[in-house]
Amino acid sequence: MGATTIVIGAGVVGLCVAERLAAAGDRVIVVDRSGPGAGTSGTSFVWLNANSKVPRAYHQLNVDGVEAWRRASQDSRTTAWLHLNGRIQWASGEAAIAALETAAAATAAWGYPVEAITVAAATRLEPDLLIPPDAQVRVWPTEGFLVPPLALEWLLVRALARNVELATGFEVVAIEVHGTGVRGVLGHTGRRLSADRVVCCAGRWTTSVLASVGVAVDVLPTVQGSPAIGLLGYASSSTARLGRTISTANLNVRPGRAAGRYVLQAPDLDRLADPDGPPDPGDTAARELLARTRTAVGGFTNARVDELRVGYRVVPADRITVSEWAPGLEGLYLVVTHSGYTLGLHLAELVAAEVAGGVESPALAYLRRARVDQAGAAASSADPAAAMTPIH
Numbered sequence: 501m502g503a504t505t506i507v508i509g510a511g512v513v514g515l516c517v518a519e520r521l522a523a524a525g526d527r528v529i530v531v532d533r534s535g536p537g538a539g540t541s542g543t544s545f546v547w548l549n550a551n552s553k554v555p556r557a558y559h560q561l562n563v564d565g566v567e568a569w570r571r572a573s574q575d576s577r578t579t580a581w582l583h584l585n586g587r588i589q590w591a592s593g594e595a596a597i598a599a600l601e602t603a604a605a606a607t608a609a610w611g612y613p614v615e616a617i618t619v620a621a622a623t624r625l626e627p628d629l630l631i632p633p634d635a636q637v638r639v640w641p642t643e644g645f646l647v648p649p650l651a652l653e654w655l656l657v658r659a660l661a662r663n664v665e666l667a668t669g670f671e672v673v674a675i676e677v678h679g680t681g682v683r684g685v686l687g688h689t690g691r692r693l694s695a696d697r698v699v700c701c702a703g704r705w706t707t708s709v710l711a712s713v714g715v716a717v718d719v720l721p722t723v724q725g726s727p728a729i730g731l732l733g734y735a736s737s738s739t740a741r742l743g744r745t746i747s748t749a750n751l752n753v754r755p756g757r758a759a760g761r762y763v764l765q766a767p768d769l770d771r772l773a774d775p776d777g778p779p780d781p782g783d784t785a786a787r788e789l790l791a792r793t794r795t796a797v798g799g800f801t802n803a804r805v806d807e808l809r810v811g812y813r814v815v816p817a818d819r820i821t822v823s824e825w826a827p828g829l830e831g832l833y834l835v836v837t838h839s840g841y842t843l844g845l846h847l848a849e850l851v852a853a854e855v856a857g858g859v860e861s862p863a864l865a866y867l868r869r870a871r872v873d874q875a876g877a878a879a880s881s882a883d884p885a886a887a888m889t890p891i892h
């Protein structure tokens with residue numbers, strides 16, 4: 501048995517990293533104060549994509565992320581957790597069409613597959629779409645979505661099959677240090693777990709978890725109006741039929757876990773989400789989400805949004821993943837990322853090579869904190885407006 505590594509957090513990132521570290525020979529213990537999916541991974545749109553991801557290296561990381569899911573599904577006996585069946589997007593009206601064409605051209609220039617199709621072809625793929633006759637339609641054939649509870653279950657089973665140990669209800673209150681190196685974690689009950697290394701995958705709690713060792717990452721604030729706050733509507737319709745993710749200029753819809761269940765997202769409505777107040781499925785945001793969905797997909801006339809959830813993204817200030825050894829402290833590694841579903845599997849492979857293999861991954865070279873600290877000063881402090889630009 502190799503080194504003992506504690507992974508803090510059983511979200512999508514922590515579960516992916518734990519499995520790869522165990523595959524590399526570590527004894528791995530995942531600790532979570534609640535359980536798998538209790539954090540942001542339980543409230544996510546889970547669109548797998550590299551769309552609008554810049555710069556080029558980050559786009560490529562996301563392309564590789566989606567590809568990692570495709571490969572994993574080929575090696576798995578169950579695939580109900582993954583739908584890589586493409587995303588259909590349309591735009592109608594001069595400005596929206598121009599924006600769609602610009603976005604499609606930009607991604608196509610990087611070799612990212614995108615196809616122009618007719619309205620008729622789109623409705624052959626998804627008969628319930630209500631696409632205006634003058635619309636321009638694009639399909640991104642490599643994109644898709646995961647079904648979060650099933651995907652998390654699959655990741656957990658896969659990790660347990662590698663003998664990863666899971667300690668739920670274990671809240672880390674301190675990372676324990678001896679000299680210049682990490683020696684384990686201290687739980688809220690006073691229980692100590694010893695380890696040679698600790699990998700922090702605590703998502704939006706990263707800052708509080710790392711406070712005990714004085715490590716900080718500049719992330720976007722989780723205040724109302726910040727792109728770190730996202731709103732998702734959950735609706736049921738017994739008559740709508742939709743098998744793919746679809747997008748318009750102001751709406752994203754994907755199928756949910758059960759038949760007839762759909763997840764609705766409109767990034768411009770995220771600003772209505774109050775991080776301190778429970779969202780009401782009868783409020784303005786829910787009504788607007790449903791109204792937009794009714795104009796985009798048939799079969800929603802009698803549907804209603806029965807659940808509205810606020811999600812909290814952890815977004816490094818310049819919006820790009822941080823993945824690195826904590827400076828000045830041996831044995832502490834941190835992974836902080838938005839798009840954790842798209843990136844989780846692939847990132848875990850690279851992280852495990854650095855953590856267990858001791859090999860610096862060139863693909864992670866630009867995912868270091870020094871970059872965020874510089875950009876963060878511009879994005880979150882000096883220029884608050886930049887920190888408020890929406891994230892999809």
Ligand SMILES: Cc1cc2nc3c(=O)[nH]c(=O)nc-3n(C[C@H](O)[C@H](O)[C@H](O)COP(=O)(O)OP(=O)(O)OC[C@H]3O[C@@H](n4cnc5c(N)ncnc54)[C@H](O)[C@@H]3O)c2cc1C
Pocket residue numbers: 508509510511512513514531532533534535536537538539540541542543544545546547548670671672673701702703704705709729730731732810811812813814837838839840841842843892
């Ligand atoms: C509205 C919304 C839409 C999104 N859409 C997409 C999308 O379309 N595509 C995509 O790829 N990504 C999307 N994301 C982002 C994605 O969901 C996240 O990047 C991902 O879920 C983060 O996973 P994580 O494992 O890093 O964090 P989390 O899932 O938050 O996991 C962190 C875990 O750490 C545990 N923890 C915290 N503190 C402690 C402690 N002290 N001790 C022990 N355990 C602790 C928590 O209980 C939690 O389980 C979206 C996010 C939101 C909010």
